[in-house]
Amino acid sequence: MPKSSAIYIALLIIALLIGGTWIGQNVNLLPIDASTNASIYDELFKVLFSIGTILFLGMVGLVVYSLIRFRRKPGQIDDGIAIEDNLPLEIFWTAVPAIVILFVGLYSYDIYDRMGGMQTLNHDSEHHHQAMLNTQKIWGGIGSGSIESSTQNSMAELPIEVTALQFAFLFHYPQGDIISGELHVPIDQPVSMRLESKDVIHAFWVPEFRIKQDIIPGQPTVLNFTPTKAGRYPIICAELCGPYHGSMRSTVIVEEPKEYNEWFNKNAKEVITES
Amino acid sequence: MTTLTQTEQSSTTEDLQQEEHADHRMFGLATFLVADGMTFAGFFAAYLTYKAVNPLLPDAIYELELPLPTLNTILLLVSSATFHRAGKALNNNEAKLCQRWLLITASLGIAFLASQMVEYFTLPFGLTDNVYASTFYALTGFHGLHVTLGTIMILIVWWQSRSPNGRVTSKNTFPLEAAELYWHFVDGIWVILFIILYLL
Amino acid sequence: MTISIPPDKKESIEGLQPKGWFRYFSFSLDHKVIGLQYLVCGFIFYLIGGALASAIRIELTSPISDFMARDIYNQILTLHGTIMIFLWIVPVVNGAFGNYLIPFYVGARDMAFPRLNAIAFWLIPPAGLLLISSYFINGAAQSGWTAYPPLSITSPAAGQLIWILSVLLLGGSSIFGGINFIATILKLRRPGLKLMQLPMYCWAMLGTSILVVLSTPVLAGTLILLSFDIIAHTGFFNPALGGNAVIYQHLFWFYSHPAVYIMVLPAFGLVSEILPVHSRKPLFGYTTMVYSIMAIVLLGFVVWAHHMFTSGTPPWMRLFFTIATSFIAVPTGIKFFNWVATLWGGRISLNSAVLFSCGFIVNFVLGGITGVALAQVPFDIHVHDTYFVVAHFHYIVYGGSVFVIFSSIYHWYPKFTGRMLNESLGKFHFALTFIGFNLCFAPQHWLGLNGMPRRVAEYDPQFTFINQISSIGALIMALSTLPFLWNVFHSAFKGTIAGDNPWLALTPEWLTSSPPPVENWEGPAPLVTKPYGYGKSTASINKATTSSKEVEGS
C-alpha cells in the first residue's frame, strides 16, 4: 500500500471516529430528562448513539465506496481476484466487535446498577400493606430506588398505589387517602409506587422519566423514581390492552413542595401534619 | 469454458447409485419426533415454572396416588419390549409370531389407556380446579392422545401384516419400524412425565 | 434398517406431473413448482398485508381515531403482523427459495419427501384464507400478533380461536418444510459432494430448519394451552384463575425470537449466493460464515427474554439475556464484513439484484445497531413497546428480508422463466422502495424515543407531522410495487430471452436449461465442488459456457 493512501485512510478513520462521537454526543433525540433515572439513561444513550453512528457510517461508507470503486466498467470482462479468506483480517473483525460488545455490556450493567436495577426490594416493603406482601410476590422494575436518589436524598419515599384498568390509571395516596386520576408529586421527592392491574396487562410509561413497567395482573410491582424537573408530563399505557389502549393516558404533575402540599391538603380525607 | 472446469465430470456409476437413493423416511420420522418432543418439553417447562413461581394455596387439592401410574409405567415399558419382539419376528420372516407380538403390544396400549381413564375418574380434582390440575390433564391427555394414535398404528400394521400380499412383509418393514420408533418415543416421554409429574 | 421402495421413484414423479400452467394450481410434487407456488402465494398475501399496512398508515395521519373504529384498528394490526410474518416472509425465504434451490444445490432431482413437501405448501392457502375470513365472520383477533393473555383470553373468542387455528396450521407447514430441508441437505447430497462444498444458502437453510424444528412445536403447545384457556376456562395464563401471564410470554418468545432468525438467516444465505455472482469473486470467508450461522442458531435459543425486560423478570435474568443477546451481534457482524470483503476488489455489476442486496446490508446494519441497543436492559426499558421497536424490526424484516426477497427475484427470475426482468424498471423499483422504506421507518425511531407507544390508533398531536412523513413513505412503498408487478408480468411474455446462464454463475441451478426440466438436469447432475470459484481461471465472463450440455461434455 502506498504511504499516501495509508495516511488518507488513517485520516478518514479518525474523521469517522470524531464525527460519529460528535453526532452521538450532540444530536439530541430525546425529550427532556425529568428524573434522576433519566439523566443516567441519557449518558448511556449518548454512548450507544456514538458507537452506532460510527458503525453505521463506516459500513455504509464501505458499501457505497465498493459499489462505486469496484463497479464493472463497460467492456470489462475479467473476474475479480479470487481471495477466499484472510485469517488475520477475520480474527480482527471478530475480536473488535466482541470487545466493543463486552464494553457496552459492562457499561450498561453499570448504568443498570446505578438506576437501582440490582437492588433487592425488601426496603420498599415497609411502605406498603404488610398483609398483602405476605401472600403475593412483588417484582421490581428498574428505577426501584435509584441509588443516587437514596443516598443524596435521605427523604422518606412517598408511597402511592397505582391501579391500572381498562382504560385508565388511578392513583391512591395512602397518607391522606386521596384517589386521583392524575399523579401529583413534589420535585426531588423519591416516590415509591405499587402498581396493580385489575384486568389485562398494562404498562406505566413516563417518557420524560425514562421509566416503564408492565403492570401484570396477579403480579403487583414496585416502581420507584425521583422527579427532578417541575412540569406536566404524560403517563402513557405502553402495552396493548384493548380498543381504547391509545387513549389510556394520564398526566404526572411535578410541582414545588409548596404547591404539592396545597393540592394534598385540599384533597386529603384526613389532614396529616407535615413532619 | 475455463471457469466451468470447476464442475468436474461425474462418473456414470455414481449417478446410477444416486437415482435409487436410500430410504430416508426413518430419518424424517426421527426429526419429526424431535419436534414432537419439543412440544412436550414446552409443557414440562411450563409445569416446572408453575411449581417454582405459583405455589399452590394451602387448601387447594393436589394429590396424586402412585399405584396406578406405576402400573402404567410397567405396561408401557413391557409393551416396548413386545414391540421389539414383533420387529425381530418380522425380520426373521415369522409372520404369525410377529402378529402375535403386535396384538400383545396393542393390548398393552389399550390397557394403559383404560387404566389412565380409571385414574382420571378417581382423581379428586377436575380440569379447571387450578393450574396444576390443568397442566396435569393437559400433559397426560396429550400423552394419552399419542398412545391412542400409536395403538391405532399398531393395529393397522397388524392388519396389513396378515396377508402375505399386504404392505407389511419382511421385505417392507418400514411401517412396522416407523410405528415401533414412535412407540418407543411415546414410552420415553411417559417415563419423563412420570418422574416430573408423579415423583418430583 | 432395510431399504425399501424409495418414496420418490422417477416414474412416479414424472407420471404424476401435470403439464402446462395448470401444474401451478395442482398438487404437484416437483420442487420447482412448489417453490414457485410458495413465492406467488406469499406475494399475494404480501399484497393483502400491504393493503392492511396502508390502512394503518392512513389512520395514523391524524392524531385522533377517525379512519376506522378502534377495535377494527386492532384487528387490522393483528392481521397485518400475522400475515406478513407467517404468510409472506417465512414461507417465501424458506419455502419458496428453499424448495427451488436446495435440490439443485445438493445435486438431487427433488426434495427428500416430495409428497410431504406438497402437503406443507397446501396447508398455507387454507390457513391464510381462514385467518382473513375471520375478519368477515365475527371480527378477527385483536390482541396483536403476540396474542398476550389475559387480553387474548378476554377479547372476542371467535376471532382469537381462528387465529390460533390458522397459526397452528402454518406452524405445522413450517415444521414439515423444516424436516424436509434437513433430510434433503444431510441425506440427499449427490455422491462426492461434501458438506463444506455446499453453497452457503444450504447452510443457512440447515440452521433455519433446526430452529424451525426445535422451536415451532413449543409455540404450537403454547397456543393449544391458550385455546384451552379460551374454550374450557382453564387458567394456564389467566391470573384471575391462578395462572401466570408471564409464562405465556416466555413460551411465546422461545419460539418467536428464533422466528426472527427463521426470517432472516435464509435471507443471509440468499445474499451470499447473489453477491459473489455479480461481483465475480468467491464468497469471502466461507468457513467463518458457516460457523457464524451455527453460532447464531445456538445463541438464538437463549436470548428470548430480551422481549420481556419490562415484564417483571428478575434482575439476574435481565442481565443474562442482555449479554447473550449482545453477543449475537458478533457472528452477525462477521457475515456483514464478509459480504463487504466479497464486494471489495470485485467487478460489481450494478444491477437491480445487487442494489437490493446492498440496500439490505445498509438497512440491516441500522436494524442490528438498534437491536444491540435494545438488548441493553436500561436502554430497552424506555423504548420497549414503542415506535422505536417498530422501527427496529421493520429495518430487519422489511429492510432486511423483504429487500433480499426482491433481490432474489431479480437474480433468479431468468431461471424461473427463461426471460430477463427489465433492468431500468428494476432500478426504479429499487429507488422507490429504498426511499419509501427509509422515509417511512427512520422517523419512527424518533417517535418512539419521544413518547409514542406502538399499537395505538391515536396519539399526542405533537407527533402528527412526523407521522405524516412516515405515511408518505408508506405511500411511496406502496407505489413501488407497481413497476415491479408490471415488470414481472410484462417480462414473462416480452422480456429478453435469458439463456441458461445469463449471469455466468457457477452454482448448479445455472448449469441446466431455463426453466429447468422436471428432473432438473437432462443428464446426470453436475458435481459442483467450488460453487464460488470465480477468478480462479482467467477471463470467465465472456468465455464461460451457458449450456448444461457443454458442461457435461467438457
Ligand code: HEM
Ligand atoms: C443484531 C441482532 C439483533 C438484536 C440484538 C435484536 C434485539 C432485539 C430486542 C432486544 C428486541 C426487543 C425490543 C423490545 O420489544 O423492547 C427486539 C425486537 C424485535 N426484533 Fe430484534 N434484534 C436483532 C435482530 C433481529 C432480527 C434478525 C430480526 C428479524 C428478522 C428481528 C426482529 C425483531 C422483531 C420482530 C422484534 C419485535 C417483536 C415484537 O415485539 O413484536 N430482530 N430485537
Ligand SMILES: [Cu+2]
Ligand atoms: Cu394499554
Ligand SMILES: [Cu+2]
Ligand atoms: Cu428477539
